[in-house]
Amino acid sequence: MIVLECLFLTIAPCDAAEPWQLGSQDAATPMMQGIIDLHHDIFFFLILIFVFVSWILVRALWHFHYKKNPIPQRIVHGTTIEILWTIFPSIILMFIAIPSFALLYSMDEVVVDPAITIKAIGHQWYWTYEYSDYNSSDEQSLTFDSYTIPEDDPELGQSRLLEVDNRVVVPEKTHLRIIVTSADVPHSWAVPSLGVKCDAVPGRLNQTSISVQREGVYYGQCSEICGTNHAFM
Incomplete structure (x- = not known):
């Protein structure tokens, strides 16, 4: 211990884990505060992605139900949507990666004296x-x-x-x-x-x-x- x-x-x-605790303990160092801030920033993107994917799923289940489309339409390629679902995740990952690397390298810094x-x-x-x-x-x-x-x-x-x-x-x-x-x-x-x-x-x-x-x-x-x-x- x-x-x-x-x-x-x-x-x-005391700073210790509490029963039924969901979040992090209160930060006592700049390093921990940076970790908590990064977690909150990433969680924002996670909520946006979750809402968007859920909306697409519900929309697909509603509009492409077998009773409404007894003869399913065959789609081989969707160039526009394929470009979009490649570019947007890349942009999101970039916004996550930049602060992540900054925090990672700051954690590796060692005080000289x-x-x-x-x-x-x-x-x-x-x-x-x-x-x-x-x-x-x-x-x-x-x-x-x-x-x-x-x-x-x-x-x-x-x-x-x-x-x-x-x-x-x-x-x-x-x-x-x-x-x-x-x-x-x-x-x-x-x-x-x-x-x-x-x-x-x-x-x-x-x-x-x-x-x-x-x-x-x-x-x-x-x-x-x-x-x-x-x-x-």
Whole structure:
């Protein structure tokens, strides 16, 4: 399980999935806000296409019913309509592709000089975090393990199967670099409200950059099937 806590002075609501939730969690980073905006833009085109196709289907069923057309008309080619149904989908795909690629490349951008670098190491079935920019008394990087609180041992107010014993604490409105890897099998470090999903692959370092724009407690879960207790990670 992944829990990030931003530094704040007042208590903020938790960002986690809710029962019967249909949409995305509230965005806490520009990256996630871009994903939500792109989803809304694409959904607009989906509604237009759905209405148009439904209208054509109903019109065809009404006008070409077997009682009205006992002898069906044979149509071999329809040059005009074939051109139209080739051009218009291409235009729609272009309007979808341009912002999609812009968002994709912005998500791949890595901050050259981040304020904090955090390394997340996946294990079966917990996470180890290293604050490489901060050393402890023995000059070692600040390192700790983060385990999910057992479902039969939660405290009042804690989220079942989401709360952990040690939270990752980061400052808000600060550029962060997250380095993700694994010590055993593939995992995936994901926090929906931050718009982050980074694969943890053994022997490989993947990185992503985030900047949390508002205070809060953000919950995430491993998004790669990694064994028996994957659901509790």
